[in-house]
Amino acid sequence: MPEKTRHYLTLGDEELISCLEDSDPQAFEVLYDRHGRVAYSLAYRIMGEKQAAEDLVQEAFLKVWRSSGGYRSERGSVRTWILSIVHHRGIDLLRATASRKRTRERYEVSVEKTQPAEAFGEVWKNSQREQIRAALKTLPPEQLKILELAYFSGYTHVEIAEMLDLPLGTVKGRMRLGLKKIRGYFEAREPGVRG
Structure with a gap:
């Protein structure tokens, strides 16, 4: 063992901290050898x-190396100071991990809430479509054709009258009758629903 290294081993912790202020790697190595095991035990x-x-x-x-000037002997020993750094940094890491976990859990919960709602919405829309198709099947062909042209193809009453070569009043009358029958179809399935 070189003489210089042996010299560092004879120094007290406070003297080694003073050497760290001059960025002395050997002083740091001796401090680590003295306190690394107990620091690891606390960290674990x-x-x-x-x-x-x-x-x-x-x-x-690393914090000990960078901020050795922050050590105050009146607050406790070097060992206590190092262990307090381990303790405080450990608590910070646990809080950050817990915060990330809470954020992830909130996200997962929100995803779980939206997916069933979206799935329900899709099922509801499909159910509505099926009910509308079933209602349309109950109409006579002449009423069905006019409703399809008006509501699914977007034609006006006048355009439908021209296309089907029917009087405008006949188109309006068939549409009114068709809508009335569809309404009656839904009301018969859901008593108590009146529009």
């Missing part, structure tokens, strides 16, 4: 998983 208790604990210790020691 917080995170509950090996890789997450290792990442947390790495982040904590």
Whole structure:
């Protein structure tokens, strides 16, 4: 072991922190060797998983390296300071993870809520179409033809009269009768519904 390295081993934690202010990698290495294991133990208790604990210790020691000037001996030992960094950073990570999880769960719940609603809407529309088709099948062909031309093809009364070579009054009368029969069809299936 080189003499210089042996010298760092004799230094106290506060002296090593002072060396870190000058970006001394050997002082950092000695600090890590002294406190890395206990820092990992705390990180593992917080995170509950090996890789997450290792990442947390790495982040904590990076903070020790970058902000060694923030250490105050009156607040506690260097070990306490390092462990408080691990603890606070671990809590921050857990909160961030919990927040992402809550956001994901809210999204999943909203997706679950919208999908059945959309599915119900589609089923309802299909059901309505089927009922309308069934109602149309009850009409005489001359009324059905006029309603199809007016509502499905978009022709006006006048255009339908010209196409079918019928008087305008006949077209209007057949349309009125057809609509009345369709209305009667739906009212017979849903008593209590009156328009």
